[in-house]
Amino acid sequence: MQILRGTKDILADEILLWRYIYNTALKVCSLYNYHEIQTPILELTSLFTRSIGNDTDIVNKEMYSFIDQGQRNITLRPEGTASVARSFITNKLYINNSSNKFWYLGPMFRYERPQSGRQRQFHQLGIECLGSAEPIADAEVIRIATKILYELDIKNYKLEINSIGSLEERQKYQVELLIYLKKYKHDLDKDSQKRLHNNPLRILDSKHIKTQEILQKAPSLKMYLGKESKEHFNRLCNYLDAMDIKYSINEQLVRGLDYYNYTAFEIKYNELGSQDTICGGGRYDCLIKSLGGPNTASVGWAMGIERLLLILKNHFQPTRIKPEIYIATKGMQAKLNIWPILSLLEEANISFELDLQNNSFQKQLKRASKLGFSICLLIGDDEIDNNSITVKSLKEHKQKIVSTGGLIQEVQKLINKP
Structure with missing residues (x-):
């Protein structure tokens, strides 16, 4: 298409x-x-x-x-x-x-x-x-x-x-302009020739060099x-x-x-x-x-x-605002339990991208790095069993297991870290 x-x-x-x-x-x-x-x-x-x-x-x-x-x-x-x-x-x-x-x-x-x-x-x-x-x-x-x-x-x-x-002043001027331009009818560009019959004032705005030369000696609207x-x-x-x-x-x-x-x-x-x-x-x-x-x-x-x-x-090159964290999940239980965590991020106004593919953690982490993320949340079976989240700093290659209740504080600390 x-x-x-x-x-x-x-x-x-x-x-x-x-x-x-x-x-x-x-x-x-x-x-x-x-x-x-x-x-x-x-x-x-x-x-x-x-x-x-x-x-x-x-x-x-x-x-x-x-x-x-x-x-x-x-x-x-x-x-x-x-x-x-x-x-x-x-x-x-x-x-x-x-x-x-x-x-x-x-x-x-x-x-x-x-x-x-x-x-x-x-x-x-x-x-x-x-x-x-x-x-x-x-x-x-x-x-x-x-x-x-x-x-x-x-x-x-x-x-x-x-x-x-005013309209009346332009109409008076148009009469005089037409009298002048008709003497040069065949020297005007094609668009201006057409405008002689329906909109002669627009000829004044012509970009055609020959037409502009003709207009130099035309009556001036200012005089009317x-x-x-x-x-x-x-x-x-x-x-x-x-x-x-x-x-x-x-x-x-x-x-x-x-x-x-x-x-x-x-x-x-x-x-x-x-x-x-x-x-x-x-x-x-x-x-x-x-x-x-x-x-x-x-x-x-x-x-x-x-x-x-x-x-x-x-x-001017505006900078596209990137999400602050990448979220990787593994297993059906993790996908079912991710939504309360997303609600916490929404309430804290922390932007994120949720991986929507069914890939391994390794592939998801590789994609997060490729996209330029510095923080990744890992949620798999272990995290679900322990009611926790693994917070990984991709820049420092360090990770920390935190409780759901402590997630926002830990993420904000990493976001604000120089």
Whole structure:
């Protein structure tokens, strides 16, 4: 049996890195009073077509959608923000709180060509701040992102920010951008040619060299921003300066989802090649209202876990915690009487591995040494008859017979011995 293309097994050694990321996110988000939320992997397709936008690549080409047995159009979630917004509405979380702060970590699904750090089942860490229209909320979520990266000891990155204005301002700009780009239609890359008809703003984000050369003389979105958009962005920059968070303004930066307004930002890691964005986000003040909820200004971001893992693997090697003692048994009576001893170890919070094979003591001891254990408990017929346990130090090649009641004290003495 083969694994599906674009999916990946997460094995024991890598799980340690996942746990490290999760615990770091939990620590930082808790400091800022963000609460963990888990939403279903399955959602109605209409949630994403209404929020992300019908003309986006995600909706047009990348969603895993199907008709279920109830004849409902279902989609495996391609991103987390729309699901959190839906949960906010469904559970009426706006009733008791004017501001809601959430974070999540979970799998997302997009049908893309698999690449390093980009799978069809991928995982995102994200935060959503719902209920504040102030640029200080933008600053806070960016600060949390940089704080998580700092705690993960990820340093060689750059933060890019931009103001993409309101929907009305972007629509005016789009008209002028189209007039300009149509003169160069046949010189654009193929993806940009397609986007001329359905999502021209995404052309600004093209990595194609010739397209970027054409865009150098294109109208600037900045020229179409109104007073409110400019003030919001300037105040955000002031906050970032006050926090000494380094950033650059990238006027070509747009996000690939229709619901963004005002602030857009990305964090890029210099050593990942073309797929260098590890965090992306922005403000989405109209999303919740468009889904049938109250008018709720919001801002958030998502980090790609697989890309974080690529970075962490190069400089962080977590140590797998090994059990402290190995337990070898011989004979049916020993196997029947081992369970009260395991209960003693459980109560003392002493980790162990019980040999599950029916081998001789010699083979069991050999395996314990090979696995790197320093303490082994031997329980055979003699031990059962005498209500005792043989505690063997594999490092010192010494052993001692102790009563069941004295087991924990003896084991703890050996564990703590330098």
